[in-house]
Amino acid sequence: MGDKLMRTVKRYLRIYLTFLRFDFIYSMTYRTSFLIELGVEMFYTVTSIVFFNVLYGNIKSIGGWTYEGMILLVGIETVYVEFLVGAVFAYNTNMLPERIRMGEVDYALLRPLNAMFMLTFAQPYVPSFISMLPGFYLIHVALTKMHLTVAPIALVSGSFVFLCGCIIGYSIMVMVSSLAFRFVGMDTLPRIGMNTTVSFSSRPHQMYKGLVMKGIFFILVPVVFTASIPATIFMKGFDAGYVVLAASLAAVFFFLAHTVWHKMIGEYSSASS
Amino acid sequence: MIEVNGLGKTYRVAVKAQGLAASVRSLFSPTYKEVHAVTEVSFRITPGELVGFIGPNGAGKTTTLKMLSGLLHPSRGTVKVLGYTPHDRNEQYLKQISLIMGQRNQLWWDLPTVETFRLNKDIYGVDEKSYRETVGELTEILEVKDVLTQPVRSLSLGQRMKCEFIAALIHRPKILFLDEPTIGLDIFMQKKVRQFIKEYNAKYKATVILTSHYMDDVRELCDRIIMIDRGRLVYDGRLADLVRTYANHKILVPIFNSPVTREELAQFATVVSFSYPKAVLNVPRGNASEIAAKLLHKYDIDDLDINEPELADVVGMVFAKSKKERKP
Secondary structure: OHHHHHHHHHHHHHHHHHHHHHHHHHHHHOHHHHHHHHHHHHHHHHHHHHHHHHHHOOOOEEOOEEHHHHHHHHHHHHHHHHHHHHHHHOOOHHHHHHHHHHOOOHHHHOOOOOHHHHHHHOOOOHHHHHOHHHHHHHHHHHHHHOOOOOOHHHHHHHHHHHHHHHHHHHHHHHHHHHHHHOOOOOOOHHHHHHHHHHOOOOOOHHHOOHHHHHHHHHHHOOHHHOOHHHHHHHHHOOOHHHHHHHHHHHHHHHHHHHHHHHHHHOOOOOOOO | OEEEEEEEEEEEEEEOOOOHHHHHHHHHOOEEEEEEEEEEEEEEEOOOOEEEEEOOOOOOHHHHHHHHHOOOOOOEEEEEEOOEOHHHOOHHHHOOEEEEEOOOOOOOOOOEHHHHHHHHHHHOOOOHHHHHHHHHHHHHHHOOHHHOOOEHHHOOHHHHHHHHHHHHHOOOOOEEEEEOOOOOOOHHHHHHHHHHHHHHHHHHOOEEEEEOOOHHHHHHHOOEEEEEEOOEEEEEEEHHHHHHHHOOEEEEEEEEOOOOOHHHHHOOOEEEEEEOOEEEEEEEHHHHHHHHHHHHHHOOEEEEEEEOOOHHHHHHHHHHHHHHHHOO
16 A cells, blocks of 8 residues: 555655656747746846835834744745746646636646646646745745744744645645636636635734634635745744644645545536537 | 447537527526437447448437537436446446547647657557557558658648558557548548558458548448437348438440441430530439440440449438438
8 A cells, every 4th residue: 555655655756856847848949938937037026125115114013023033934935936836837737717618628637646636736837936946035034034943843833834835725726727627718717716715815814803813814714824824833833733733724624625626626617629 | 249229418508599689688697408429329339330321411420429429418318338328437348448520629739649649659658569569560651751750730631641640540449439540631531541541440350430531541441330310220230231221213325336326215214414525424223224225235334333322322312311301
């Protein structure tokens, strides 16, 4: 059983590396487009840093978050957003409604692979992966400025919660985008999924007060686990409650995404040839 | 191997009237109609058969192939292929089939063809030795060895179609669904592709189901044909039997050495065309030999052929009959 699982993981990993290589070759073929896209991605990151510099030029802290803390949050959020955009959104879920409408997912659905994997990971977007680097740099700068050495357990648990946040974000995007199998022509679905997962990810979780707001952002759309809570764990140390909640939500959201995806695929009507 | 019972597929399609006002109206009260792409189809196909699946546009051929391959869920009826229910998309099932669509592209557009081959090798879990053997053999037969390192977008349609075949056959599927594989190709390339399908079927004992609007594909490849019209089966049997059953005439083609007029020939048979010295005559199947003998007796004839009618004509007759029978 374990051996079979390892073989499967290796096979999927090898296929994903091939997808990455393909996109890299593609990016190199169209160099100008690649450089422009890379510039745009970098611009987004720089503008958010400038925004926080302006904001913290006048005040010392917001909701208990210092300037350095916010830079850490922005750094993690940058990595999260660029990862999701690069791995899943840009050329995959974003294009899904159009591909469904044109019948272009036929071949992907006939592969002896998990169809969700094929249609949400097959075309990575390299410029976004490169744009994750400023995010890592911001994390480094923030930790250095705070003179903070992250304890190993905080590092591991914070990274784990971040991973759970990515799974939650991915699952939300998949659930929303897969509705395109049923509601053909709704090209805005992937953007709704993407915006739901990234719009609130750069905000400190302390700003969500009251049962309703907490219910929304900790349970229904638990984007607080993508950046804010990992940043808090890095700064303040291991928190078992957050780790368990993040892991449980990631499992539930992934299960839901899988279920919705398979239900929606049954509605696929292809397109005339 | 393939068992189809009462298979049907119905789509719900939004009805949109023309004009802005109608569009706004349909926003608040949309109307739908049911389109029966496949009404009821049943057949069995045994291992190694090469079956032609033919019908006019919109008959339901492609929809049926898509249900057989597992792309579409049937609305009713059952399908079993190799013991699997196709739309379950079992990995073991998908490893044993391939669908080639003449109007779709599975090769990665901007990359050299060989990159798609290698990706498919990993996807289907083909070992290096088998991969090299298969690609080596297929590129040799299809004469595309020189183009494997070229980006797909720079290939001609014919080269691309050949490479599509190789990409689809890397895992040596037991069942091959071919949806108009020769569409758009010139006659030489069509011939080459047909030859290849025939060889693949013979060598690997693969079951092949082929849809095509080119009757040459069907005539040269298929012993058995299944014809559907408006989602219903109208014929399932041997190609030779189809001609015998539905075509009640034969075609006589005499080349005359002595003068003859169209009016004289009309006394023997229906004149399809006449341009001295050649005539094309339509004669009742049972009287073909007798009329040929009379012509030979009366005229000085250089050559005389007795042919079966064109397959396309016979197929046309079958569909015309089916259409007539559907009318109340």
